[in-house]
Amino acid sequence: MTAAGSALYQPVSLNREYLAGKMLERYTEKHAKTWNEFSLERRARIRDEFLAAIQNLEESLATESPAFLVNHAWWLQSRFTAGNFPPGFTISFFEVFKTILSRELPGDYRKNAGMFARNAVSILKSTSEGTGAHPDSETNLSPKARSFLKSVLAGDSDRCRAVIDKALAGGTTVREIYIEIFQPVLHEMGRLWQQNEVTIAQEHYVTALIRQIMEQMHNQIAPTGRTARQKKTVVAACVGEELHEIGIRMVADFFEMDGWDVYYTGSNTPAKSILVAVKEQKADVVALSITMPSRLTELQYLVRSLRGDKDTAQVKIIVGGFPFGLVPDLWKKVGADAVAGGAQDAVAAASLLKAVPV
Numbered sequence: 001m002t003a004a005g006s007a008l009y010q011p012v013s014l015n016r017e018y019l020a021g022k023m024l025e026r027y028t029e030k031h032a033k034t035w036n037e038f039s040l041e042r043r044a045r046i047r048d049e050f051l052a053a054i055q056n057l058e059e060s061l062a063t064e065s066p067a068f069l070v071n072h073a074w075w076l077q078s079r080f081t082a083g084n085f086p087p088g089f090t091i092s093f094f095e096v097f098k099t100i101l102s103r104e105l106p107g108d109y110r111k112n113a114g115m116f117a118r119n120a121v122s123i124l125k126s127t128s129e130g131t132g133a134h135p136d137s138e139t140n141l142s143p144k145a146r147s148f149l150k151s152v153l154a155g156d157s158d159r160c161r162a163v164i165d166k167a168l169a170g171g172t173t174v175r176e177i178y179i180e181i182f183q184p185v186l187h188e189m190g191r192l193w194q195q196n197e198v199t200i201a202q203e204h205y206v207t208a209l210i211r212q213i214m215e216q217m218h219n220q221i222a223p224t225g226r227t228a229r230q231k232k233t234v235v236a237a238c239v240g241e242e243l244h245e246i247g248i249r250m251v252a253d254f255f256e257m258d259g260w261d262v263y264y265t266g267s268n269t270p271a272k273s274i275l276v277a278v279k280e281q282k283a284d285v286v287a288l289s290i291t292m293p294s295r296l297t298e299l300q301y302l303v304r305s306l307r308g309d310k311d312t313a314q315v316k317i318i319v320g321g322f323p324f325g326l327v328p329d330l331w332k333k334v335g336a337d338a339v340a341g342g343a344q345d346a347v348a349a350a351s352l353l354k355a356v357p358v
Contacts, residue, residue, distance in 0.1 A: 001289065003202065005263075006209070007247040008333055008335075009062055009063060009296060009330070009334045010055070010062055010205045011058075011296075011297045011300070012058040012059075012061040012085070012109070013058065014057070014058055014061045014105070014109075016051050016054045016055065017051075019050070019054050019100060019101075019104055019105075020047055020050040020051045020054060020055065022100045022103075022104055022200070023045070023050045023096050023097060023100045024047055024050065024183060026096045026099060026100055027046070027092075027093070030096065031092055031096075034086055034089070034092075034176050035107045037103055040334045045175045046093070049076060049093070049178050050093075050097065051315070051344045052072070052076075053069070053073075053076070053094075053097055054070060055293075055294055056068045056069050056071075056072040056115065057069050057101075057113060057117075057295060058207060059082070059102075059294065059296060059323070060111060060112075060296065061109055061112055061116075062296065062297075062326050063296075063330060065326075065327045066116040066119045066120070067326040067327050068114070068293050068323070068326060069116045069117065069119075070116070070120050070123055071241070071326055072120075072317050073090070073120040073121075073123065073318040074123070074124075074127070075194060076090055076093070076146065077090040077124055077127070078194045079196070080093075082194070082195050082196030082197075083196060085356040089126060090124055091121060092181040094117060094120050094121045094142055094179060095121060097117055098114065098117035098118060098120075098121060101114060101117055102292075105215075105244070107138075109118050110292050114180045120341045121265055122272055127254075140268070141184050141185070141188060142180050142181070142184070143178075144163060144167055144172075144180065144181050144244060145180060145181045145185050146186045147163050147186055148160055148164070148181050149185050149188060149271075150161075151163060151167050151234070152185065152189075152202075152206045152209065153198070154203070155205070157209055158195065160209055160213070160352070161213060161216075163181075164177060164181070164213055164217075164255075167181070168217075168220070169254055174217055174220055174221055174253070174257070175254065175257065175344075178214075178250050178254075178343065179342070179343075182210050182246070182250070183250075183342070185210070186206065186210065186246060189202070189203050189334075190203070207222045207246060208272035209248060211245075211246060211249070214246075214249060214250075214253070219297070221257050222254055227268075228256065228286065230259040230261075231262065232260050232284045232285070232350075233260065233261040233262075233263065233281050233283045233284055233285075234252075234255045234260050234262055234263070234283060234284065234286070234287055234350065235247075235264075235265070235274065235277050235278050235281055235283040235286045235287070235321050236248050236251055236252040236255065236263070236264045236265070236286075236287045236289075237264075237265040237266070237269045237274045237286070237287075237288060237289070238266065238267045238268065238269060238288075238289050238290065239269065239271060239288050239289070239290050239295055239298050239299045239302055240269075240270065240271060240290075240295050240298035240299070241268055241295070242266055242267060242268065242289065242290050242291060242292065242295050242353075244267070244289075244292075244321075245266045245267035245289075245344075247289050247291075247321065247342075248266070248287065248289035248320075249264065249318070249344075250262075250288075250289075250342075250343040251287050251289065251320070251340070251343045251346045251347075252264040254338075254342070254343035254344060254346065254347050255287070255346070255347055255350070258347050260350075261281075261315060263277060263281045263283065267278060271299075271301055272300055272305075273296050274288075274301050275287070275302065275305050275306060275309065275312065278306065278312050278315055279309070279311050279312055282314055283312075283351065284315065284316065284320075284350075285315065285316045285317075285318060285319060285350045285353065286306065286315055286316070286317050286318070286338075287318045287319075287340070287346055288302065288303075288317065288318070288319050288320075289319075289320050289321045290321040290322075290323060291322045291323075292322075292323075293322075293326075296323060296330075296334065297322075299319065300334045301335050303317055303319075303335045303336060304335065307335060316335065316337045316353040317335075317336040317337050317340070317352065318338045318340050318346055318349050318350060318353075319331050319334065319336040319339055319340075320339060320340040320341065320345075320346060324339050324341075325341065336351060337353055338350075338352070
């Protein structure tokens with residue numbers, strides 16, 4: 001259960017439409033010249049970005065941490081810079097954001113919201129508007145990963161498969177391909193999209209191609225990596241409407257290579273369906289993944305449902321995904337037993353949890 005001293009995750013729901021409307025009004029008043037030069041498409045985008053920033057603020061308030069809002073500010077600065085918005089636009093955006101929060105939020109949220117918004121503005125001012133890059137965004141690619149990425153960007157699926165086939169023939173294990181090629185390439189594609197250097201179509205292309213190659217390699221998992229049968233079952237799933245499934249698929253495959261029985265449900269799985277699967281499979285461990293902070297509410301609902309049902313109360317819960325890297329103790333806040341930064345970590349965490357008596 002949640003460790004002592006770690007505040008629980010408390011979902012927050014603000015009136016996003018109202019607040020975004022007020023923010024737009026304020027921006028048009030304070031920055032009329034800039035606003036009048038924007039196209040209708042760009043104006044609509046700014047409104048959408050206010051809505052998205054408010055949603056990230058909700059998660060920061062829910063976790064009592066500025067991390068989600070600050071990370072979103074970094075990300076947004078990168079996107080605005082890549083989209084040729086005027087210099088300093090991101091700072092003016094969040095200055096308006098901060099002003100409206102101080103006026104419109106109820107008192108119980110106003111203090112933390114104001115502090116988080118000031119934090120975001122301060123950090124934006126300390127980074128370079130020239131690149132808008134997050135200071136830790138650069139991906140370190142191995143020669144194999146770089147060759148795979150080059151082939152992906154060229155749309156050459158045959159060459160991509162040839163890179164993987166050559167690696168396997170040279171003794172590279174499936175585990176190593178996942179960790180040293182697929183993971184960094186996916187990370188780099190995300191960074192390139194953020195910098196407006198690749199399209200969403202290209203990002204989806206690489207995701208689909210990696211998924212296909214993983215499926216083709218699946219018959220090599222048992223003979224090359226499986227150890228003694230664990231006689232344990234893990235349910236691996238993305239929670240709710242989460243669509244980013246590659247990470248949890250890797251987790252499922254690593255469990256299979258470690259000898260576990262795996263029940264993999266993939267992306268876009270309703271919380272109630274996961275609960276049923278855990279019951280029916282009599283799972284020892286459930287591994288849950290989310291990428292978007294907005295999925296935290298449903299993830300916590302699932303954790304509470306698992307804890308509250310006598311048939312699943314003792315299952316060990318491991319969580320992972322992008323939000324848990326931003327807030328280190330978030331796994332405790334949502335009531336999980338452990339957090340994993342990747343597939344290897346998930347299997348290691350499960351092994352440790354198995355050793356702890358119920």
